[in-house]
Amino acid sequence: xxxxxxxxxxxxxxxxxxxxxxxxxxxxxxxxxxxxxxxxxxxxxxxxxxxxxxxxxxxxxxxxxxxxxxxxxxxxxxxxxxxxxxxxxxxxxxxxxxxxxxxxxxxxxxxxxxxxxxxxxxxxxxxxxxxxxxxxxxxxxxxxxxxxxxxxxxxxxxxxxxxxxxxxxxxxxxxxxxxxxxxxxxxxxxxxxxxxxxxxxxxxxxxxxxxxxxxxxxxxxxxxxxxxxxxxxxxxxxxxxxxxxxxxxxxxxxxxxxxxxxxxxxxxxxxxxxxxx
Ligand SMILES: Nc1ncnc2c1ncn2[C@@H]1O[C@H](COP(=O)(O)OP(=O)(O)OP(=O)(O)O)[C@@H](O)[C@H]1O
Numbered sequence: 001x002x003x004x005x006x007x008x009x010x011x012x013x014x015x016x017x018x019x020x021x022x023x024x025x026x027x028x029x030x031x032x033x034x035x036x037x038x039x040x041x042x043x044x045x046x047x048x049x050x051x052x053x054x055x056x057x058x059x060x061x062x063x064x065x066x067x068x069x070x071x072x073x074x075x076x077x078x079x080x081x082x083x084x085x086x087x088x089x090x091x092x093x094x095x096x097x098x099x100x101x102x103x104x105x106x107x108x109x110x111x112x113x114x115x116x117x118x119x120x121x122x123x124x125x126x127x128x129x130x131x132x133x134x135x136x137x138x139x140x141x142x143x144x145x146x147x148x149x150x151x152x153x154x155x156x157x158x159x160x161x162x163x164x165x166x167x168x169x170x171x172x173x174x175x176x177x178x179x180x181x182x183x184x185x186x187x188x189x190x191x192x193x194x195x196x197x198x199x200x201x202x203x204x205x206x207x208x209x210x211x212x213x214x215x216x217x218x219x220x221x222x223x224x225x226x227x228x229x230x231x232x233x234x235x236x237x238x239x240x241x242x243x244x245x246x247x248x249x250x251x252x253x254x255x256x257x258x259x260x261x262x263x264x265x266x267x268x269x270x271x272x273x274x275x276x277x
Pocket of ligand 1: 249
């Protein structure tokens with residue numbers, strides 16, 4: 001049990017080596033959840049494709065025969081239900097909430113599924129956001145899952161802190177893009193994970209390049225890839241790079257990401273192999 005001091009201390013600034021708040025996985029999941037692996041998908045900065053990478057990993061895992069769930073911890077900017085075409089709210093039972101399934105069988109829990117309209121804004125302060133994330137862990141009946149992917153909001157704010165502190169993460173996948181600014185915020189995310197004793201499974205550089213539809217030439221829109229250097233500098237494994245693919249954008253927009261069969265899926269399979277799936 002955490003002491004009173006640890007309940008209120010900030011684990012990112014606490015110097016105590018025995019700080020309870022720094023120990024990950026302090027909160028047990030719902031008693032009817034049996035989850036083998038929990039992986040967080042994090043980015044330092046918004047819009048780099050973290051939710052798309054989460055979705056691709058889920059599709060790759062599902063196609064490999066695993067039972068997969070996605071906990072959408074991006075409370076104020078949730079995009080997972082839209083990508084998977086899921087609109088149904090979770091089913092409320094006396095024991096907890098049963099998450100709806102996508103057509104391909106991915107179980108999804110997101111605040112967007114609880115809102116009257118998917119475009120209603122969530123204007124909440126930090127503690128409420130942290131509370132919702134915890135409830136998606138404790139009050140949702142995930143059942144038997146091989147992998148629960150946790151799509152974190154960008155940055156190092158309240159919700160990522162809650163997840164890193166409360167959930168028994170196997171590790172984090174960090175998503176970045178080639179711009180220098182995105183690289184700088186990767187370093188922040190890496191430092192946060194180190195402070196919270198959470199392992200980093202690897203770095204994915206998204207939007208690394210586009211492929212010319214006429215000649216197949218790779219065009220590095222944001223300059224040369226910095227993925228290898230960024231991973232080496234941060235001391236974390238490089239899972240790989242992903243190009244831009246307009247087919248992925250279109251399928252995500254239409255709620256059909258599970259129908260994607262383009263080149264990024266093979267890369268996602270490679271990432272899954274590298275993180276041990
Ligand atoms: N490799 C890619 N190829 C084509 N489109 C992509 C790719 N990666 C992301 N996108 C598109 O870019 C947009 C933003 O992606 P996404 O929602 O995954 O970003 P994010 O990092 O999760 O954003 P935020 O955390 O700010 O919500 C989406 O429309 C998505 O379909």
